[in-house]
Amino acid sequence: MATIFIGDIQGCCSALERLLDKVRFDQTLDRVILVGDLVNRGPDSAAVLQLIMSLGTAASTVLGNHDIHLLAVTAGARELRPDDTFLDILEHPARESMIAYLKQQPVLLCDETTRSIVVHAGLWPGWNLTDAQRCAHEVEVAVRDPGGAFFHQLYGDQPDRWDCSLRGWDRLRVLTNIFTRARYYRADGRLDLVEKGPPERASPALRPWFDLMGDALAPWRVIFGHWSSLGLVSRSGFIALDTGCAWGGTLTAVRFETKTDNIAFVSYACS
Secondary structure: OEEEEEOOOOOOHHHHHHHHHHOOOOOOOOEEEEOOOOOOOOOOHHHHHHHHHHOHHHEEEOOOHHHHHHHHHHOOOOOOOOOOOOHHHHOOOOHHHHHHHHHOOOOEEEEOOOOEEEEOOOOOOOOOHHHHHHHHHHHHHHHHOOOOHHHHHOOOOOOOOOOOOOOHHHHHHHHHHHHHHOOEEEOOOOEEOOOOOOHHHOOOOEEEHHHHOOOOOOOOEEEEOOOOOOOOEEEOOEEEOOOOHHHOOEEEEEEEEOOOOOEEEEEEEOO
């Protein structure tokens, strides 16, 4: 038995199928947990969702920013962009079941077996696990609201600092940006949503979010994606799994063996 975490798939179904084979995924014994951005950029977003949905309780995912964008388009809150590649979902006979599936997914997931917290992008420095779970639940309730008002109010970079006194759409907007878009914070604590490059090329005024977390989440580790220029990073307390499959990089998994506690990284070349 194993728990397998997989990085950003972004519509690359063939790579996902090959990686599941390579990592020896057994639907009857193992669990697979995805870090979000299931759709967009790659050629087969609908096939990715169909495959994941077919795995039933053996598969879990969090929502990424591209998944949120798809939901916003279907809610009439955003227009299709020229580089969006999920038209296959919008025109699919099973569109409604796919959208319903996505809307039920969390933005934060805790896996007790591996003591892992899964988010797509990041967290707010200083949050403990209870804080993060409570904030994630607020976003999840808004995503699932059948009226879809959340998606019409979601987009924007302000406010750029978490404050527990925030209310309404401002509160939900900054929380969603933290969970699905965060990479860096500024020295004054503001969320920077512009810089996308690796830390070694970033301004000294910016710090990766995971460098600011301290031990507030110990003994849990955070597993995340979203940051293809960062690539695969594994260190105490954090694993970054976005290795740029949609950009011709690799799709990466980390396999945790339940009985032995062995950890193995496996990648599939997407070029």
